[in-house]
Amino acid sequence: MSSSIAAREPGAEQAKEETPAGNHGADAAAAPSRNRSQTLSILIFRGRPEDTPAARITDLYVAASDDSNTNSTFRLDGRPGSYRAGELPNLAAPRLRPDYRSQIHVATLPATSVAGTSLHDTIKGVVINNDDPSWGCQHWVGDVVMTLHELGIITEDEGDRAIDAMMNIILAAPR
Template identity: 35%
Template sequence: MNPRKLFILIYKGDPLDYTEYRHTALYFQFAAQVRSVMHILGTQGLYKFVEYLGADPMEIGDLVRVVPVTEISGDVDDEEAIRETVSRTPVRNGYMDLEWNCQHWVGDALGRLVERGWVTEAERAEAIDKMTDACLEAQDDQALSAQ
């Protein structure tokens, strides 16, 4: 069986490209050339999980970075199990979760994949560091354009 590849997608912020508005998602390339973008959409208190099966990441938004996370080994028999694990990542819409967003959801989803043994903690940590760096670049871009 072919390995499945996992990436984090980082999109330009909307309405302004600031760190907190950069959108993040998980992107899977499954063995049978099936692609899946999984993320949450909405705003604080109204987030919902969405999956775009077969989607081209370039068509979803203004893609600024693709962060490779890992290859999930071919001995994982069920791609559906991977998709279900990610789709069941809790979406935090409570009144105490106003600072929580898609960037946190990606970290939480990767954590669930670590729990299942499909991603290592080191792979998760490195991917989150790179995602954070890409999100912080938005702020740097704004500072440069103001000069």
């Protein structure tokens, strides 16, 4: 599975798949709120060079409910055996990125600070399995969601619905 942004070709056709658990835009993150919050989503991109289930790319996306539309995309960078988690702040809206397929809402959470560093730190701190050559970004997203549930940051239902929706979109790729 390719996990580098370089694998995404600029100008590629953009599409979006609807899912019951999906949030296909920044509407939830942009809604005004009395309390600061952050919305966690799973992003799915078309696989390269072929769009197959194994090649689909998954990232995590955290959007803050602030006036600046602060957001961070978390992705697994590297190759099997040498992956690392990376954070890219304030990229374009997911639906405007090359090879975008879907955005799945996981949960809207209270922010402990403007940057929401505890959620960010938790995501970046999830163990990366560089010992298994078949392990990649789809596994990493699942591991992050499971860790967030184990820590009580999201509910089991939120995690299960998001992972089920992610798998349905991944498996809908041409074979």
